[in-house]
Amino acid sequence: PNPFCEQHGLPRAECFASELDIFEGFGNIQYGGSRTDDFFSGALHRNTSGYYGQGDTVRGVLRGTGRDLSRWHVYSARWTKSTVSYYVDGRRQGSVNSFDSTRQPMHLLLYNWNTPWEDENMPNASTPDRLNVSVDWVRVWQKR
Numbered sequence: 001p002n003p004f005c006e007q008h009g010l011p012r013a014e015c016f017a018s019e020l021d022i023f024e025g026f027g028n029i030q031y032g033g034s035r036t037d038d039f040f041s042g043a044l045h046r047n048t049s050g051y052y053g054q055g056d057t058v059r060g061v062l063r064g065t066g067r068d069l070s071r072w073h074v075y076s077a078r079w080t081k082s083t084v085s086y087y088v089d090g091r092r093q094g095s096v097n098s099f100d101s102t103r104q105p106m107h108l109l110l111y112n113w114n115t116p117w118e119d120e121n122m123p124n125a126s127t128p129d130r131l132n133v134s135v136d137w138v139r140v141w142q143k144r
């Protein structure tokens with residue numbers, strides 16, 4: 001459980017392990033009836049780890065962007081009290097309503113992870129065993 005919540009006696013929902021995925025890249029996947037490199041996915045989880053016997057609830061934006069996402073792009077999210085909006089190169093991809101659990105301090109993580117849930121046929125023998133990723137910059141703003 002979130003130590004900040006326990007130390008400060010915050011409500012139970014704020015002790016959930018909320019997760020905001022600004023961009024999850026899937027590479028060349030089957031989407032909309034064909035293979036595509038333009039698939040965007042952003043997700044907001046209410047309780048990723050299933051703490052306190054509560055399962056995870058996910059709200060997300062899944063769509064083709066019309067852009068080759070194997071190229072360099074700027075991914076961002078605007079997180080307010082009521083919504084999270086997702087952007088690629090400044091163009092809004094969609095929005096989801098916030099959860100009660102997203103009103104708490106969170107950590108910022110950057111990672112790449114190859115998981116089978118994005119395509120049941122991946123990873124397989126053709127999946128590269130190495131992935132080179134470049135991150136030019138990361139910015140976080142907080143409006144007070």
